[in-house]
Amino acid sequence: MGKIKKTSTNYENRQILDAECEEVYAANLIGGRWTIxxxxxxxxxxxxxxxxxxxxxxxxxxxxxxxxxxxxxxxxxxxxxxxxxxxxxxxxxxxxxxxxxxxxxxxxxxxxxxxxxxx
Structure with missing residues (x-):
């Protein structure tokens, strides 16, 4: 479970998607191989x-x-x-x-x- 650096483009894109799309926000909370x-x-x-x-x-x-x-x-x-x-x-x-x-x-x-x- 690598952390995304707060200065990376990936982090920025994730923040934007989390803010604009509740489905993406929810998926990020339960995503990952083991969480579900x-x-x-x-x-x-x-x-x-x-x-x-x-x-x-x-x-x-x-x-x-x-x-x-x-x-x-x-x-x-x-x-x-x-x-x-x-x-x-x-x-x-x-x-x-x-x-x-x-x-x-x-x-x-x-x-x-x-x-x-x-x-």
């Missing part, structure tokens, strides 16, 4: 980091951490740390993150139809 997958798993309820990692064996710990931090910064995911030994951390969708669930269901239906169409 994380949302799909969290749609079923709270999960610990290790549970998410087990469900997505091809993601590295670092990449999962980076995505969860970005999703938390974008207020899609809530991170709760419990004062226990050993420490327990759970992730869940926020209210605004929960609003993605019907959209994810629609994407799933569209993806299924698209696969059938091109086969």
């Amino acid at each position: 997958a994380i949302c799909c798993y969290l749609a079923g309820g709270k999960l610990r980091f290790s549970e998410l990692r087990r469900r997505m064996p091809n993601i590295t710990e670092r990449m999962l951490t980076l995505h969860l931090r970005k999703m938390e910064a974008n207020r899609l995911v809530k991170r709760t740390v419990y004062a226990e030994v050993p420490p327990r951390v759970e992730y869940e969708l926020t209210d605004i993150g929960e609003q993605l669930v019907p959209i994810l269901d629609m994407l799933k239906k569209w993806g299924t139809k698209h696969k059938e169409t091109i086969q």
Whole structure:
């Protein structure tokens, strides 16, 4: 997940598109290889980091951490740390993150139809 330099043309173009097109803004929030997958798993309820990692064996710990931090910064995911030994951390969708669930269901239906169409 490389960061775009604020001085680059790419950054400027992204800022303009984000401001002018709400669909692009939304797509940038949930874009990326793992964000939608994380949302799909969290749609079923709270999960610990290790549970998410087990469900997505091809993601590295670092990449999962980076995505969860970005999703938390974008207020899609809530991170709760419990004062226990050993420490327990759970992730869940926020209210605004929960609003993605019907959209994810629609994407799933569209993806299924698209696969059938091109086969």
